[in-house]
Amino acid sequence: MQRSCLAIVLAAGESTRMRSSVSKVLHPIAGRPMIAHVMDSLAAAGVTDAVLVVGRDGAAVAKAAQRTDMRIETVEQTERLGTGHAVLAAADIIARGYDDLLVVFGDTPLVTPAPLKEALEAIAAGSDVATIGFESANPGGYGRLIVEGGELIAIREAKDASEAERAITFCNGGLMAVDGRKALDLLRRISNKNAKGEYYLTDLVELARAAGGRAVAVRATEEELGGCNTxxxxxxxxxxxxxxxxxxxxxxxxxxxxxxxxxxxxxxxxxxxxxxxxxxxxxxxxxxxxxxxxxxxxxxxxxxxxxxxxxxxxxxxxxxxxxxxxxxxxxxxxxxxxxxxxxxxxxxxxxxxxxxxxxxxxxxxxxxxxxxxxxxxxxxxxxxxxxxxxxxxxxxxxxxxxxxxxxxxxxxxxxxxxxxxxFGRARQEVKPGRAPILRARYQAMKAERQKK
Known part of the structure; x- marks a missing residue:
């Protein structure tokens, strides 16, 4: 039996760093709003239901994302309290019951269907959480994916990582699949007890493991997980x-x-x-x-x-x-x-x-x-x-x-x-010998103008 999947597309960015008067996900890549590229990849991954979490320009974002092969709904995120909070804006839709939940960003237009499918396959195989990550030669400020024995142990923010953890080159891309039967319970356990006072979706990894579940990481390229802020x-x-x-x-x-x-x-x-x-x-x-x-x-x-x-x-x-x-x-x-x-x-x-x-x-x-x-x-x-x-x-x-x-x-x-x-032109007429007379006339007119 085919599994049901709800994609949650986070598209409530304010375009502050874009210095833009419109939502950043409406900015075009190859002549098309970047969110439309994301929806293409979701459809190619087999997703038939999606919910857009929008902020500014919600109606325009919904229009840009529409497809005939996908049921798409829209919810508004009225406060910006982190990625976990953004996903919970769709709680009523999640509560309808889906086998799988897939969280993606509306500003990652280069994402391909392959890692999305792999993450969903990991959930179907028994994992509670499957995070999509990438290898980076310059991991810098990216969160690190800590993997032991084939399982994802934690996602460590760069500022909180130890020296050994900062040496890890497997980085968090932010996209994630979750067991739809456990998603709401896990999402509601996310705490905002951190420096920013926000609810981080990345906490799902440790929450799932603490409840006896399993988390894994799948790989995409750094290129396809690139977001857009400027x-x-x-x-x-x-x-x-x-x-x-x-x-x-x-x-x-x-x-x-x-x-x-x-x-x-x-x-x-x-x-x-x-x-x-x-x-x-x-x-x-x-x-x-x-x-x-x-x-x-x-x-x-x-x-x-x-x-x-x-x-x-x-x-x-x-x-x-x-x-x-x-x-x-x-x-x-x-x-x-x-x-x-x-x-x-x-x-x-x-x-x-x-x-x-x-x-x-x-x-x-x-x-x-x-x-x-x-x-x-x-x-x-x-x-x-x-x-x-x-x-x-x-x-x-x-x-x-x-x-x-x-x-x-x-x-x-x-x-x-x-x-x-x-023939649709005037007949040509030739006046023999008239050219010297006209030149003399024009020269006289020019000389007269120069005297004034």
């Missing part, structure tokens, strides 16, 4: 997340020329055999198919690039951009809410928005779809195998048919039929 730590977590994701993509078959300069979003999808050049930024909602090339200094968000397509350098794909197979969007082009057909080319210095461009069509340099009239957006439709000359303005709503040619420098305000040629 903007500097937020930037460091972002750096670690990016490095982890880049590594996973490269191992899956994606080529990155300078991976440290590529920035990914939480949901970026890149297929094998894609080449990504330096200094590329992916916002949310991007999917890149096989054999595509993303050239340097490009920015993509909400875009789909199909197999063999080419983007950039210095291109911007905004939400709704869709490049079909072997399409090209070149340097200094911006594409927004537009379909670029198979083999079509928008090679340079163009803006294509709210548009449909047919297969094998060529869009000349400096072409603009004039899609906005100051109030409403309008659509431009360009057929297959068409040619749009350089420096053309297509004033939407307008359509250009298959195989049509539009002359350079045109302003197109009416539909162009298939296979037609359209």
């Amino acid at each position: 903007r500097a730590e937020l930037a460091f977590l972002e750096q670690l997340w990016q490095a982890r994701r880049r590594q996973a993509l490269m191992l899956s078959g994606v080529s990155m020329v300078a991976p440290e300069t590529v920035f990914l979003a939480f949901d970026t999808q890149i297929a094998p055999d894609v080449l990504i050049e330096p200094n590329v930024v992916f916002g949310p909602g991007v999917r890149i198919e096989r054999d595509a090339v993303i050239h340097a200094f490009s920015h993509l968000e909400g875009a789909h690039v199909e197999s063999g397509a080419s983007v950039g350098p210095y291109a911007r794909l905004r939400p709704g951009a869709h490049l079909a197979e072997n399409a090209k969007v070149g340097n200094f082009c911006e594409i927004k809410q537009a379909e670029i057909g198979a083999g079509a080319k928008v090679s340079h210095l163009s803006y294509i928005g709210d548009a449909f461009v047919g297969a094998e069509t060529n869009i000349g340099a400096g072409t603009i779809t004039c899609n906005y009239d100051g109030v409403n957006k309008h659509v431009t439709r360009i057929g297959a195998h068409a040619f749009i000359g350089s420096n053309t303005a297509l004033v939407a709503p307008v359509a250009v048919g298959d195989g049509a040619l539009v002359a350079s420098g045109s302003v197109i305000t009416e539909d162009v039929a298939a296979d037609a040629v359209a």
